[in-house]
Amino acid sequence: MPHKNLKSLIDFASQQMRSEFDNATHIFASNKHNSNIFHSAEYGAFRERIVSNFIKLLLPKQFELGNGFIITPLGDTSTQCDVIIYDKSNSSVFTESSHARLFPIESVIAVIEVKSDLTLAQLNKALEKLSEIKLLRTKMAPKTAIRGTNNQFFEDLDICNYIPTFIICKKLKFNIEKNINKIYLPENPFLNHNAILSLDDGIITFSDSSSKHYPFYIVKDPVIFAKDNRANDPNFITMLQNLPDLALRFNSKNHIYHFISLLLLTTSKTSVFDFDIVPYLYDN
Numbered sequence: 001m002p003h004k005n006l007k008s009l010i011d012f013a014s015q016q017m018r019s020e021f022d023n024a025t026h027i028f029a030s031n032k033h034n035s036n037i038f039h040s041a042e043y044g045a046f047r048e049r050i051v052s053n054f055i056k057l058l059l060p061k062q063f064e065l066g067n068g069f070i071i072t073p074l075g076d077t078s079t080q081c082d083v084i085i086y087d088k089s090n091s092s093v094f095t096e097s098s099h100a101r102l103f104p105i106e107s108v109i110a111v112i113e114v115k116s117d118l119t120l121a122q123l124n125k126a127l128e129k130l131s132e133i134k135l136l137r138t139k140m141a142p143k144t145a146i147r148g149t150n151n152q153f154f155e156d157l158d159i160c161n162y163i164p165t166f167i168i169c170k171k172l173k174f175n176i177e178k179n180i181n182k183i184y185l186p187e188n189p190f191l192n193h194n195a196i197l198s199l200d201d202g203i204i205t206f207s208d209s210s211s212k213h214y215p216f217y218i219v220k221d222p223v224i225f226a227k228d229n230r231a232n233d234p235n236f237i238t239m240l241q242n243l244p245d246l247a248l249r250f251n252s253k254n255h256i257y258h259f260i261s262l263l264l265l266t267t268s269k270t271s272v273f274d275f276d277i278v279p280y281l282y283d284n
Helices: 004-028 040-058 120-139 227-232 254-269
Strands: 029-031 034-037 063-071 081-087 101-104 108-114 165-169 195-198 202-207 236-240
Touching: 004 040, 004 254, 040 063, 040 081, 040 108, 040 254, 063 108, 081 101, 108 120, 108 254, 120 165, 195 254, 202 254
Parallel strands: 063 101, 108 165, 165 195
Antiparallel strands: 029 034, 063 081, 081 108, 195 202, 202 236
């Protein structure tokens, strides 16, 4: 039986997020007869605050949220990230004179891209960006230890060593079932996104061998993901409103609940690495 108080709290917060997404479009539309957005930067920042306020409600207190750029000790800088979840107890966040915020890779827990309505092309562009962000975990200094261990280091075949990535949008503006083979997935399955939440449509995520929904692509052996066979791949699933057994109907909150579960699962399993500022300051 669900806990009435906690369920009410989550329901209120998720409904507020939905309402604010709707209101944002009206606030930033050029006029009531034209849905074109003006001040797109402010519009994007507004959406990011909406999502951050919702996510912050769910996370442990040692985690904080911000937006900016992820940096590595090898000199890499990510593209700008809408929402970065990081462990504030592990390292500082550095602010440049231009007010850009820099997040050391060792402390990043997850990255979320926030969108409104997404076409297939826009979705694929966002997924490609997120796969590049995941790759940054391989750009840490040699022998960077997992925090709290003496001799456990980054392993490129450990899915929990990569940064979880998510997309939250208002609506998918394409038929997902007809276009499942066109969704971007990198050849390296470790660089796949973890879940996509459409507030109006449902969730796109993965499943394990027992068909339990699981926000990681399960790699049984070193393999290259066969894109052409994706529609028949049991590891790739879609959870949409038109699947009644998943109860993801319009105005149903079940897909929000499920996304929360997936987000908390990934952030609890993600490795945090010891931060040392020296490699960032000296030539490697």
